[in-house]
Amino acid sequence: MGQKDEAMRPLGAQISHMLKSRGVDVIFGIPGVHNVEMYRGIEEAGITHVLARHEQGAGFMADGYARASGKPGVAYVITGPGLCNIMTPLGQAYSDSVSVLTISSCLDEHVGHRGQLHQMKDQRAAAATVCDWSEEARTPRAAYDLIDRAFTEFESQRPRSKHIQVPIGLLGTMAPEAPEISQNYEDDLRRADGRIGAREVSYFLEKAKKPVFIFGGGLTTPKSENGGMPPNELYVRDLIRRSGAAAFMTYAGCGLLEADNPLNFGTYLGRSESKRILNDSDLVIAIGTELSECDLWRDELGHGGILARVDIDPEVLVDRHRADIKVLADGLQFVCGLLEQLPQEAASPKWDEAEIAAAKKRFLAEADAERPGIAVICAALADVMPEDAMIFSDMTQFAYVAKEVWPMPFSGHWHHPTGFGTLGYALPASIGGAMARRDAPTVCIAGDYGFQYTVQELGAAVEMKLPIPILLWDNHKLKEIEDSMVESQIAPNAVVALNPDFCKLAESYGCLATEPATLEELQDALSKAFDADRPTMIRMTAALS
Structure with a gap:
């Protein structure tokens, strides 16, 4: 079906209308002479714009919006210094797996014409150092395709920050409206089926005498709008009840288990004694966590038995911890798969609950002393x-x-x-x-x-x-x-x-x-x-x- 003549608008305006059709209600940013065309359609599209005082603030606002809403956070910035100022938030969003999309203007030509306002040697490449990817759209269709690519990857892969730049001249060029949504963005597009890997892990879980789960940020979700318990937490808490295993949470996974759960070691994974505890375990199952330096504050996890890793990022599965069992899957699907393999009734605890309580008291005392x-x-x-x-x-x-x-x-x-x-x-x-x-x-x-x-x-x-x-x-x-x-x-x-x-x-x-x-x-x-x-x-x- 061809585009109607009355649907033609400057590309900058069309981008805002497209974002609105993809569920964007708020944009954070700062207007400038280079990206002014991006501001032509914001109000017309029905989007609220929050004026930051610095591009770094705009990027962090988009990050906070994404974490709180579960939807991508979007920021508009200008060429050169505007993009440079938002690179720190883009690096933070990349590191913490947050869906942030930055759209910036860029010079129409930067090789043969020196001394232009806001000029950089290679703006796209600079942003690529802190993003999942950074691309330039040289046609309206390319801009639309890149936006849909970003939104699709936010849903189907590990969320990472992304950057799209559009030449100043192209932003003001009349363009047809963006294509209609070709997929349901609410669908879960995770490729791997966690239930398949869960069947293998459940065998080891049944045999283990002192299993420990490590629950990471990949399992978290904000509380639902109707005030109900998120399904992630219901399933995770049921998994502990029906397996008898103990658990640590990473900082990003805090809240997945009740604080007073007697099998919950809390968010003390970074405490040195946790290494001894994990060494005492014959099975450690880490779900949705990088087990990074910032999770452990040591070079190694310290496990003495089998280590199973579950993550949507294949890079995590082959890191320095060298997991014995690797499951490329969405964490929640994996947890559901494990629950399908376990009896419905509560299992006897496989850890001494008094020892866990005593360890948590020691951890608290250490934190207070430090x-x-x-x-x-x-x-x-x-x-x-x-x-x-x-x-x-x-x-x-x-x-x-x-x-x-x-x-x-x-x-x-x-x-x-x-x-x-x-x-x-x-x-x-x-x-x-x-x-x-x-x-x-x-x-x-x-x-x-x-x-x-x-x-x-x-x-x-x-x-x-x-x-x-x-x-x-x-x-x-x-x-x-x-x-x-x-x-x-x-x-x-x-x-x-x-x-x-x-x-x-x-x-x-x-x-x-x-x-x-x-x-x-x-x-x-x-x-x-x-x-x-x-x-x-x-x-x-x-x-x-």
């Missing part, structure tokens, strides 16, 4: 935190402790820049998360130094009237780096910076602000912040503990 005073503050906050709150944290000592000790009731509700490990993530990511969940509580946790990387995004949060509590841990320095220097017998250097008055700074953007003096005042401040019509800065110090 970074004193934070665990008690976490406990106070967790007591009054809404059950469905979604938390976005930054690289800060407060979050390092919280990720281990905080009892999350659901999976997919704590988001941290784990792999790439950038500073400045939490505030803009929480903005993106709040845009995805306008009627649900969203929380930002940041440290005093990293917060200043993206502090300007307070303006965007106020403009969008987002009631985000900003829990700012202010220890007046780069304390984690100072501790590292001391441990390495280096005289602490360059770890103290002049801080602003964070409450006054927040108020200057139009935020509310408070400095609680007690844990009770902190709890009250958090509860009130959710009912506000704007963000609330809540400054926390060690004096609270």
Whole structure:
């Protein structure tokens, strides 16, 4: 069927209309003279645009939106510096398996014409270093095909950030509308059938005397809109009940198991003693996790028996851990396949529950000793935190402790820049998360130094009237780096910076602000912040503990 004449629009406008037809409701970005044509069709398409103060903020917002909504996050940026500024968020999304699509403008020609505004030697190749792929669309059809390729791969493969650039001249060229959707984007397109691999693993699970599961972020999903328990958690929790196995969760997998489950070792996989525990096991089944440095904080897992790996990424299955059994499959399908092989009734625990409880007490004590005073503050906050709150944290000592000790009731509700490990993530990511969940509580946790990387995004949060509590841990320095220097017998250097008055700074953007003096005042401040019509800065110090 041919395109109707009245369907012709500038390509930049057609791209926004196409994104809307693919389910995009929000775009994060900054307009400029090079990408102005991309802004022609945003409002007409019915898409909300969030104006970031820096392209890095736009990228983190798209990341937070994707994590909170389960849909791709989209950002618009300009040629050259705009793309360079968003490369850190693209690297973070790549590392943490987040569906982020950045669309940028690019020069029509950059080889024979030097000295152009925003010129780079090879913009496409630069973005490719931090993305799954980076491609240039030189025709309208190529732009449409690349967008559909990105959305299809977000659904069918391990999610990774992607970049599409479109020449400035082409963005303003009249183009037909994009083709209709050729597939149902809600379908699960995972190629491998996890039930096949589950049959093999179930044999070893039945024979094992002390099996351990490691549940990773590949199994998580945000709580459903109707408030019900996500199926992932129902199946994972049933798997522990019917297998009698114990389990660890990675930081990204926190919340998959109930905090008080007697067979749950928690998110303490990075503790050195976990190596001994895994060595005592005769079967370790790791599902949906890279078992990366940031999961283990050591070079090896430490298992003494059989290691089975389940992942949708074949690269993970042949990594340094050298799994004995490799299953290329979606984690949830695999869990369902295992459940089909197990009896319906609860199995007798294959681990001593008292020993697990004692180990968790030791882990908590270690975490508190390493970074004193934070665990008690976490406990106070967790007591009054809404059950469905979604938390976005930054690289800060407060979050390092919280990720281990905080009892999350659901999976997919704590988001941290784990792999790439950038500073400045939490505030803009929480903005993106709040845009995805306008009627649900969203929380930002940041440290005093990293917060200043993206502090300007307070303006965007106020403009969008987002009631985000900003829990700012202010220890007046780069304390984690100072501790590292001391441990390495280096005289602490360059770890103290002049801080602003964070409450006054927040108020200057139009935020509310408070400095609680007690844990009770902190709890009250958090509860009130959710009912506000704007963000609330809540400054926390060690004096609270």
